[in-house]
Amino acid sequence: MSNQGLIIEERSRDIGDFIVGRLIPFRKKRMVGPFIFIDHMGPVTIKPGHYMDVGQHPHIGLSTLTYLLEGEITHRDTLGTEQLVTPGSVGWMTAGKGIVHTERTPQNRRDGSEFTAHGYQIWVALPKELEFMEPQFSYTPKEDLPTWKENGLQFKLVAGQGFGHQSPVPVHSELFMVEVKSTAETLLHIDGQLSGEIGICIVEGHILACDERISKGNMLVSKEEDLCKITLGENTHLLIFGGQPFPEERHIYWNFVASEKATLEAAKERWKAKVFDMVPGETGYIPLPN
Numbered sequence: 219m220s221n222q223g224l225i226i227e228e229r230s231r232d233i234g235d236f237i238v239g240r241l242i243p244f245r246k247k248r249m250v251g252p253f254i255f256i257d258h259m260g261p262v263t264i265k266p267g268h269y270m271d272v273g274q275h276p277h278i279g280l281s282t283l284t285y286l287l288e289g290e291i292t293h294r295d296t297l298g299t300e301q302l303v304t305p306g307s308v309g310w311m312t313a314g315k316g317i318v319h320t321e322r323t324p325q326n327r328r329d330g331s332e333f334t335a336h337g338y339q340i341w342v343a344l345p346k347e348l349e350f351m352e353p354q355f356s357y358t359p360k361e362d363l364p365t366w367k368e369n370g371l372q373f374k375l376v377a378g379q380g381f382g383h384q385s386p387v388p389v390h391s392e393l394f395m396v397e398v399k400s401t402a403e404t405l406l407h408i409d410g411q412l413s414g415e416i417g418i419c420i421v422e423g424h425i426l427a428c429d430e431r432i433s434k435g436n437m438l439v440s441k442e443e444d445l446c447k448i449t450l451g452e453n454t455h456l457l458i459f460g461g462q463p464f465p466e467e468r469h470i471y472w473n474f475v476a477s478e479k480a481t482l483e484a485a486k487e488r489w490k491a492k493v494f495d496m497v498p499g500e501t502g503y504i505p506l507p508n
Contacts, residue, residue, distance in 0.1 A: 250417035250439055251461030252391045254280065254343045254468055254475055258419075258435075261288065261336035269323035270335065273502035276494050277313035278485045279349045279468075279475040281342045281390065284309035285376060285457075287421070289335030290327060295319035296495045299355045305337075306360030308376060308387050314344065314351035316485065318494050320502075338419075338457065343468045345391050346477045358387050371406060371450070372399040378461060380412045393461030400450040407447045414461040416440040423454025472507055 248254070264270065270291065284291065286305045293301045293309055296318045303309040311319060327333060344351070364375040364383040377387040378394035385395075394412050400423070408416065418425070418438040425432050426449040432438060440460075450456065466477045474485045488494055489506050 249343070249463065249468060250459065251415045251463055252343045252345075252393050253340065253417065253459055253461070254470060255339075255341035256419065256437075256459075257339040259335065259337050259339060261334050263332055264289065264323060264327075264335050265332050266328075266330050269328055270321060271323070272321040273504050274318050274320055274497055274500050275473055275504045276316060276318045276485070276489050277311075277473045277475075278316050279313060279344055279477075279481065281310060281312040281344065283340040283342060283377060283387075283395070284311075284321075284337065285340065285395075286335075286337035289333060289337065290324050291335075291337075292322050292324045293319060293355075294322075294497050294500065295353075295355055296497055297353060297355055298498055301355070301357050303357070304360075306363075306374075308358040308363070308385075310356045310358065310377070310387050310389075312344070312351065312354040312390065314348065314353045316488070316494055317353035318496050320497055320500055340395075340459075341475065342389070342391070342393065343464065343475050345464065346466055348390050349476060349481070351390075354388070356388050358385070362386055369406075370400070370402060370404050373397070376457075380458075382411075391461060391464075393459070395457065395459040398450070398456045398458060400452060400454045402452050404450050405447060406450055408458070409447065412458070412460065415463055416458065416460045418448070419457040419459070421455040421457060424451040425449060425454060425456070426451070 284303050285308060286303060288305055291303045293303055302324055363385055366373050374397040375383045375385045376395040376397055377385045378389050380394040380396050420432060420434045420436055422434050469476055469479050469482055471482045474482050476482050486506055
């Protein structure tokens with residue numbers, strides 16, 4: 219997914235233990251652990267003639283994590299992958315030295331009916347030593363992801379490790395992404411359960427943190443590692459993510475991520491020259507933005 223539609227919240231607020239903002243990157247916090255970009259897609263009603271059709275576009279230096287709550291997407295890439303991504307499952311594409319992919323509404327959903335699309339497109343930067351690795355794609359069905367209940371809360375470990383569980387998604391650094399749902403107001407202790415920087419994305423409902431009520435559509439970023447406790451309101455849905463930060467800064471341009479600006483410049487020239495391997499059977503091309 220291209221990041222051209224990214225909205226960055228400039229009026230982030232400091233409430234004590236947390237910085238509160240919209241989605242990353244935003245001004246006060248460019249990354250949370252290795253997570254460098256989160257795009258909240260929808261919820262939106264997909265109508266005939268308005269299907270998702272994101273044509274061929276490239277990535278380098280990152281892994282994309284596609285996590286849908288509603289709707290379906292067909293992913294196709296340079297490797298010859300054609301995968302239907304369904305709600306609750308994980309599409310994990312590692313770009314490494316370079317990959318091109320498309321994301322489209324599946325053919326069987328283009329039947330004249332309407333449906334809801336809702337989910338998250340997430341970019342995870344690669345460790346410096348893996349930035350030029352061979353590209354890969356994996357798909358993990360929702361049935362293979364660890365789920366459990368504790369203290370009245372429903373948990374799913376989407377990626378990485380946390381709360382004593384390990385996801386089968388083949389990540390490349392120390393990270394976590396956990397989905398948590400409540401039915402009644404419930405206290406959640408995070409300390410000791412997750413390692414590294416922590417971000418909390420409120421999908422539905424609200425949480426109470428540092429004597430403030432934060433509602434859906436916002437994201438909180440912990441200012442300290444291995445913190446803390448929050449209270450979920452009733453019928454609240456969270457994505458908690460983060461991990462160990464890298465020692466080096468990451469640079470981002472369009473769909474490219476790198477530890478060296480020269481790597482970004484080389485990728486820009488490669489895309490303009492159309493020397494990336496392309497998706498079999500695809501002819502479209504999204505030009506480099508000015």
